[in-house]
Amino acid sequence: MPDRQRADARRNYARILAVAEQEVAAHGADASLERIARLAGVGSATVRRHFPGRRALLQAVFSERIESLCAHAESLTEAPEPRAALLEWLGALTDYSASARGMAEALAQDGLDDPSHESACAVVLARGLEPLLRRAAEAGAVARDVTAGDLLALVTGIALATEGRPEAAVEARRLLELTVRGVSPEGLAGKRTREAAATRV
C-alpha cells in the first residue's frame, strides 16, 4: 500500500499476499505464517515486516473482497425495494463469509485489541452497510433499533458456527433466513413480542 517503497519490497508484498490468499483459503484463519513465507520464497521476517501480525495479513487478504461488497452495497442503495436490497446484501455477505475460510474470524476479531482501527474489516463493512440499513429502516422494513454492528455480528456468528461443516454455505443461508424472519411462525408478531418482553429475551 505505501507508494514510496523499494521495488523489491513491493514485489515481495505482492507475492506474499498472493500466497497468503491461497493458504488462508486452504487452512483458514490460522494458516502458518512460516509456511506462507516459505511458499513465497521469502524469509519469515519479511512476512512480518509487511504484515505485522496475523490480523494485518487477513485484513489485506480480504480487503479486495470487502471493497467489492461495499461497492455492491452502494449499488443497492438505489434499489426500489429497500428491504429486498438489504436482504440481498446480507445474503451476499453470508455466502462469502461462509465460503471464504478465515473471513469470519477476521471479522469477529478485529476491533478487539486495536482501538477500532480505521481499516479493520468490520468497520469498513459497517460503513458500507449503514446507508442500506438506514434506508430499510426509514421504509419501515427493519426495526429501528437494529444497528449495522448487530447485523454484522449476526452474520459473522452464523459463519463461525457453520464453518467446517459439510454444506456450510447452505446451512449458513438457512440460518440467515431464520434470523431475518425470526424463529417464530408467521402471524404471531404481536403475541411473540409480548411474550419475549415478558421473559426478558
Next chain:
Amino acid sequence: MPDRQRADARRNYARILAVAEQEVAAHGADASLERIARLAGVGSATVRRHFPGRRALLQAVFSERIESLCAHAESLTEAPEPRAALLEWLGALTDYSASARGMAEALAQDGLDDPSHESACAVVLARGLEPLLRRAAEAGAVARDVTAGDLLALVTGIALATEGRPEAAVEARRLLELTVRGVSPEGLAGKRTREAAATRV
C-alpha cells in the same frame, strides 16, 4: 468416568480437570495443555492419556454445566407456556455460552471430525432441547421447520461473534432477542415472509 481405574489415575484425572476448568476459563478454548499439565503437577503425556485431544478435555470441562442445562430443560417441559419456556432456556444457554470462555468453540467444533460422538456437547444439548422445542412447535409458537440444531447453531454463533468483547453477555442477549423476533419490526409478518421468499433469503 471409568470405574475400574487405579486410584492414582482417578486422582490425576480429577486434578487435571480442576486445573483445566480454571485455565479454560482464563484463556478460552485454546488454553495450553502443556501448562495445564504443569499446573496439575503432572506430565503432559498424562493429560493426553486421560483426554485424547483438546476436544475431549473441553467436553469434560463443560459436561457438568451441560448436564445442568439439560436438567433445566427437562424441568421446563412442564411449564405452562411452551414458548416462554423455550425462550427462557435459550436465554440461559446464551448467557452461559457467552460467559464461559471456550464453551462456544467446543459447541461449534464438536461433531465435526468425530462421527457424531455420542457424548459431544452439541448432541447432548440437542437431546435436552428437543422436547422443549417440540412442545413449542406443537403449540404453534415456533416455525415447524426449526430444528434443535438450528437453534444451537444460532446461539453458538452469537456467542462466538461476541466473545472477547467487553459487555459480551449483554450483547449476546441482545442478538438473541433480535434472532428470536426477527430483524423486522412487528406487524410485518406477511409482507416480510413474502419478500424473503422472493429474494430467496
Next chain:
DNA sequence: TTGCCAAGTGGCGGGGGCCTCCGTATCGTA
C-alpha cells in the same frame, strides 16, 4: 556511470506448544 547508504532481507536462536515413545514407578492382587 559510479558509489554511497538507508531500506529491505533472511537466517539464527530463544521460547513455546503438541505429540509419541519408552523406561520406570506405582497400584492392586495373589
Next chain:
DNA sequence: TACGATACGGAGGCCCCCGCCACTTGGCAA
C-alpha cells in the same frame, strides 16, 4: 510380600511465532 498390569513422566522430534542483527540490494546524487 512379590508379581504383573497399569499408569506415569521425561526426552526428543517437529512446528510455530518472535526478535535480533549482519548482510545485500535498490535508488539517488554526484
